[in-house]
Amino acid sequence: MTDEPAPTATVAECALAVPVERLRWRCDPSALPFRSTAQMPAGGEVVGQDRAIEALAFGLETSAPGQNVFVRGLPGTGRMTLVRQMLAEVRPCGAPAPDRCLVHGFQSPEQPRALTLPRGRGEAFRQRIDDLVDFVVGELPKVLSSELVRARRAALEESAQAELHAITAPFDQELRENAMALTMVSAGEAQRPMILPLVDGEPTPPAEIARLQAAGTIAADDVARMRERAAHYQRALETVNLKTQDVHTRHREAVRALFQDEVEATLDRECDRVRREFDGADVARFLADLVADVRQHHAAIAAEPALARRYRVNLLSAHREDEPCPVVVENAPSARNLLGGIDRPLAPGDPPLADHLMIHAGALLRADGGFLLLDAREVLAEPGAWRALMRTLRNGQLEITPPQQGPNGGAVLTPEPIPVRVKVVLIGEPDVHAALDSADPDFPQLFKVLADFDSTMPSDTQGVTMYASVLARLADAEGLSHFDATAVAAIAEHGARIASRQDRLTTRFGRLADIAREAAFVAGKAGAELVGAEHVREAVRRTRRRTDLPARRFSERIAEGVIRIQTRGSTVGQINGLAVTHAGPLTYGFPARITATIGPGTAGTINIEREANLSGAIHTKGFYILGGLLRHLLRTDHPLAFSASIAFEQSYGGIDGDSASGAEACCLLSALTGVAIRQDRAMTGAIDQHGHIQPVGAVTEKVEGFFDVCRDAGLTGTQGVLLPRANVRDLMLRPDVVEACAAGRFHVWAVETVHEALAVLTGCPAGERGADGAYPTGTLLALAEARAGAYWEQATAGLRLAGLAVSP
Numbered sequence: 001m002t003d004e005p006a007p008t009a010t011v012a013e014c015a016l017a018v019p020v021e022r023l024r025w026r027c028d029p030s031a032l033p034f035r036s037t038a039q040m041p042a043g044g045e046v047v048g049q050d051r052a053i054e055a056l057a058f059g060l061e062t063s064a065p066g067q068n069v070f071v072r073g074l075p076g077t078g079r080m081t082l083v084r085q086m087l088a089e090v091r092p093c094g095a096p097a098p099d100r101c102l103v104h105g106f107q108s109p110e111q112p113r114a115l116t117l118p119r120g121r122g123e124a125f126r127q128r129i130d131d132l133v134d135f136v137v138g139e140l141p142k143v144l145s146s147e148l149v150r151a152r153r154a155a156l157e158e159s160a161q162a163e164l165h166a167i168t169a170p171f172d173q174e175l176r177e178n179a180m181a182l183t184m185v186s187a188g189e190a191q192r193p194m195i196l197p198l199v200d201g202e203p204t205p206p207a208e209i210a211r212l213q214a215a216g217t218i219a220a221d222d223v224a225r226m227r228e229r230a231a232h233y234q235r236a237l238e239t240v241n242l243k244t245q246d247v248h249t250r251h252r253e254a255v256r257a258l259f260q261d262e263v264e265a266t267l268d269r270e271c272d273r274v275r276r277e278f279d280g281a282d283v284a285r286f287l288a289d290l291v292a293d294v295r296q297h298h299a300a301i302a303a304e305p306a307l308a309r310r311y312r313v314n315l316l317s318a319h320r321e322d323e324p325c326p327v328v329v330e331n332a333p334s335a336r337n338l339l340g341g342i343d344r345p346l347a348p349g350d351p352p353l354a355d356h357l358m359i360h361a362g363a364l365l366r367a368d369g370g371f372l373l374l375d376a377r378e379v380l381a382e383p384g385a386w387r388a389l390m391r392t393l394r395n396g397q398l399e400i401t402p403p404q405q406g407p408n409g410g411a412v413l414t415p416e417p418i419p420v421r422v423k424v425v426l427i428g429e430p431d432v433h434a435a436l437d438s439a440d441p442d443f444p445q446l447f448k449v450l451a452d453f454d455s456t457m458p459s460d461t462q463g464v465t466m467y468a469s470v471l472a473r474l475a476d477a478e479g480l481s482h483f484d485a486t487a488v489a490a491i492a493e494h495g496a497r498i499a500s501r502q503d504r505l506t507t508r509f510g511r512l513a514d515i516a517r518e519a520a521f522v523a524g525k526a527g528a529e530l531v532g533a534e535h536v537r538e539a540v541r542r543t544r545r546r547t548d549l550p551a552r553r554f555s556e557r558i559a560e561g562v563i564r565i566q567t568r569g570s571t572v573g574q575i576n577g578l579a580v581t582h583a584g585p586l587t588y589g590f591p592a593r594i595t596a597t598i599g600p601g602t603a604g605t606i607n608i609e610r611e612a613n614l615s616g617a618i619h620t621k622g623f624y625i626l627g628g629l630l631r632h633l634l635r636t637d638h639p640l641a642f643s644a645s646i647a648f649e650q651s652y653g654g655i656d657g658d659s660a661s662g663a664e665a666c667c668l669l670s671a672l673t674g675v676a677i678r679q680d681r682a683m684t685g686a687i688d689q690h691g692h693i694q695p696v697g698a699v700t701e702k703v704e705g706f707f708d709v710c711r712d713a714g715l716t717g718t719q720g721v722l723l724p725r726a727n728v729r730d731l732m733l734r735p736d737v738v739e740a741c742a743a744g745r746f747h748v749w750a751v752e753t754v755h756e757a758l759a760v761l762t763g764c765p766a767g768e769r770g771a772d773g774a775y776p777t778g779t780l781l782a783l784a785e786a787r788a789g790a791y792w793e794q795a796t797a798g799l800r801l802a803g804l805a806v807s808p
Contacts, residue, residue: 009718012759016749020742023733025502027464027489029533034468036530038482042473049082049507052451056086059449060371060423066448068393068424070376072433073453074508079427080373082453087327087371096325097369100317100418101126102356104310106289112314112356114416115282120321125283126313128274133312135270136294137305143266144259144298152258160251167243171236180233193241195233197226260295267291309357316340316361316418317368326370330363333374335384338362339392340400342413354413364389364398367422376428376436386440393424393446456504463505464492470509471516480520486533491516494540497700497732511585515539537735547583551705554590555712563650565591566679567713573597573671575761576682577648577660578702578721587698589705591682593649594663596671600794601643618658625658626665628689629754633669633781634788635773642791644668658686659696662724665754666761673783677761682706683722691754695726700733707737707746715740720747722757755781 009017034040052073059069071079099122102112117125143149175181175195181203184191196203199212209226212218271287290311294301301307319326330337340362342354363372379385384401392398397417426447433450436443457463468488475482483491491512498506506512516531518539523531557563565576576591634640646664662685670677684702685693703721710719728750733741740746751757755766758780767779775782 010759010763012756012765013747013749016751016756016760018728018731018748018750020738022502022728023731023738023741023748024735025459025493025496025732027459027492029485029489031461032464032468032485032488033461034465034485034488036482036484037468037472037475037488040465040468040472042469042476049453052453053082053086055449055451056083059425059451060086062449066446068447069426069449069451070433070447071425071427071451071453072430074429074455075510079453083373083425083427084327087373095369096323097317097319097421099123099125099315099319100361100365100368102314102316102359102415103286104356105416106293109310110413112359112413112415113282113286114418115286115313116419117278117280117283119319120323121278122315122318125274125278126315128277129311129313132267132270132274132290133308136267136298136301136311137308140263140266140294140298141302144262144302149258149262153255156251156254156258160247160254163247164244167240167247171240175233178229178233180229182237193237195230195237197230259298263295263298264291267294310355312357314357314359316359317365326367327373328363328367328370329373331375331378332382333363333379333385333389334382335388335401336362338364338379338385339388339398340365342400356413356415359400359413359415362398362400364392364420364422365418368420370422372422372424374424374426376426376432379426380432389424390440390442390446392420393422394442396420453507455507456499456501457507459492459496459499459501459503459505464488467492467495467505467512470513474513474516475520478517480517481523481529481531483516483519484530484532487519487531487536490533490536491519493732494536500697500700500730500732502729502732515543518542544586547586548588550581550583551588551590551708555708558709559712565593565709567710567719568680568716570676570678572674572676573667574679575663575667575670575677576679576706577663578682578684578706579660580698580701580705587701589698589700589702591706591709592651592660594646594660594667595649596644596646596664596667598642598644598668598671600791621658625687625689626661626668629665629687629691630668632689633691633754634785636785636788636792638789638792640788640792642672642788644671657696659684661685661687662693662754662757665691666757669754669758669780669784670762672787673780674787675762675764675780675783678718678763680710680716680719681722681761682720683757683761685722685724685727685751685757687754693724693751693753693757695724695730699723699727699730703731703748704734704737707740710746711740715745717745718747720749722749722751722760725750725752 052071056069056071059067071083073079096119098119099117101115101117101122103115105111105113172182179198180195181198182193183196183203185194185196185205196205197209198204199209199218204212206227209218209223213220213223268291271291274287275284294311297307340360343358343360344354374389379389388401395417396419398420399417400415424447436447457466468483471483471488471491474480492505494515495505495512496502498508498511515536516539519531519535522538522542523535526535528535554563558565566574567576573596575594577594578589579592580587580589582588630640646668648660663683665687666677666683669675682702684696684699686696688694703723706719706721710716731748733748737746741748749760751760755768758764758766762780764780765776765778767775767781769775775785
């Protein structure tokens with residue numbers, strides 16, 4: 001390494017230096033058509049989204065199949081705000097949604113039936129059925145115990161008794177005439193009927209007769225006749241019993257039929273009022289099933305009124321007739337919250353098993369006939385939610401999916417599908433849209449309308465005036481001080497910095513609104529009537545100070561010598577690359593030391609990060625491009641016979657991106673030629689195989705990161721950054737960096753090729769091939785080809801000594 005004073009600027013440096021006026025776009029406050037935002041009409045929160053508004057208006061107003069909307073854009077561009085504003089103004093598409101309810105499935109209790117009712121009539125229907133259920137529980141038992149029903153039942157009793165008398169009276173008479181009697185005898189704990197002979201007018205059991213026979217009181221012949229008659233009439237008793245049982249059975253059935261007929265007739269009269277009010281086959285079928293079920297189970301309901309719960313209506317979706325189309329925002333779009341679910345019975349008085357009354361509607365049903373707003377990333381994060389959403393949109397049928405097992409181990413409820421017509425508005429980032437478009441074949445068919453929110457807009461007077469209108473609205477809405485023209489210009493310049501373009505302003509006004517609020521706070525502390533440019537700049541500085549701890553720690557480690565970054569002198573095979581880190585929405589740049597070593601061999605160029613599994617795919621691709629560049633620059637008549645390695649020193653995490661590939665190319669050529677690279681320069685830019693330096697991101701932050709390191713070490717007037725010429729329009733450097741460049745204490749060079757970069761980094765011309773195909777003598781690339789030839793000679797000399805043939 002050498003550390004002599006750097007020479008004065010070369011011709012190449014002067015030619016490639018970026019003019020100071022191109023280091024930052026400046027908004028001239030005097031050119032603005034207002035003095036402060038107090039003179040401006042309050043604008044909306046959404047600016048610069050004309051095309052998105054047009055697409056969104058079409059998507060919301062059309063009713064064609066599959067015309068659901070995906071709103072694509074970055075957070076903070078006003079996506080949700082604009083959707084809400086337009087939904088407040090849009091007219092509903094098609095007929096308003098009807099009311100939906102669930103009723104008990106009488107044929108299949110595990111499948112509640114879905115009823116569709118005219119819009120605005122669901123609540124009335126539920127009330128009518130509730131009244132009907134109350135009648136079943138409270139009034140129907142009174143009807144069944146009325147004088148008329150009791151009289152009809154008494155008549156049935158009287159008829160049954162007469163029939164029984166006609167059966168039993170002749171049998172009783174015959175028993176008396178034959179000195180026999182029917183009596184009940186004990187058989188264990190039970191009593192059974194038995195025919196016994198009469199002795200002295202009293203029924204006498206067999207044991208007593210046997211005793212009397214033994215005592216000589218009754219003759220043996222008389223005993224035999226008694227036993228024969230008793231057996232005869234015992235058999236006759238069985239026949240009589242069968243006839244009486246038949247009478248009792250027919251009597252019970254007649255009484256049951258009496259009550260059932262009375263139940264049916266009574267409920268039919270009550271249901272006629274409901275049928276006349278709510279016409280429709282589904283309602284008629286439900287009422288008929290209800291009447292039939294009460295007819296069958298009225299006695300059990302009288303004993304346990306809670307059983308009548310199954311007749312009540314679960315009103316899932318109800319509307320007023322004049323109610324506008326619904327707009328539902330579901331912030332927690334789980335499958336259950338989208339489709340609806342089945343609650344477990346937990347409250348006192350709940351039935352032990354779930355029923356149709358425990359089913360609740362989800363967002364899709366609440367949005368029936370209207371709009372459902374969802375965050376795409378949130379939907380994808382919920383298990384099963386995306387498939388449930390797409391299935392509903394594809395089929396037009398809402399299936400309330402039950403849990404895997406019914407509550408308390410009971411049967412699983414599977415309600416009938418409910419027809420729905422809902423327009424879904426998905427809000428998501430560009431990467432989410434790309435992933436869905438490639439992974440789900442249903443997505444492009446169901447979300448045919450794309451409303452693209454641009455993250456930037458032109459930085460012209462119209463754009464700055466839009467900023468002023470939004471700031472006026474913010475000041476009025478939140479009671480902030482108004483902003484003068486200089487403050488608006490400062491916020492516009494910060495918007496250009498966020499956009500990373502001198503000719504564009506960011507439309508992510510959420511970030512700018514935070515700066516504006518803090519600037520108003522700073523102005524208030526200073527006692528200023530209006531917010532000025534310095535208040536805005538102070539708010540920006542305060543925002544950065546709150547999150548710049550990693551950057552400050554990095555600078556401290558450089559100053560302490562823990563991290564080796566040189567900002568003076570020259571070194572062979574070493575260059576300052578530039579990288580970035582993020583702290584929330586803010587980006588910080590910092591230098592990264594890249595080194596290269598080279599020697600004879602056949603291993604080619606080795607990417608140490610890739611070998612250590614620390615290189616990302618894009619960084620690895622850039623490294624392979626570097627190999628192609630060497631073959632393009634060094635067109636030798638023999639293979640390149642050297643082994644080289646390149647590494648990011650003191651880097652212990654993953655590395656990705658190709659923005660350092662230009663610096664890596666220069667570093668490798670320095671190691672190959674032995675020409676030192678100036679350490680007071682840093683470089684960013686991607687390389688292609690022909691040596692063009694291509695644009696990269698975050699150039700503003702990278703320049704500022706190297707400037708901060710140089711400033712802390714002491715500015716020498718020779719330090720600076722090389723960046724792609726195509727990135728010059730992206731520069732929005734801090735005022736202190738621009739001032740240093742204007743004073744000649746720091747520099748920014750724009751390069752288009754690796755040749756230009758090498759000239760600035762080494763002070764040695766890279767060289768262009770002449771008509772003979774060779775580089776001019778004394779140029780860096782001529783030296784590189786010579787060194788490559790020397791390595792080839794060293795590699796082949798060993799092979800010749802071993803007696804091996806070598807061919808170029």
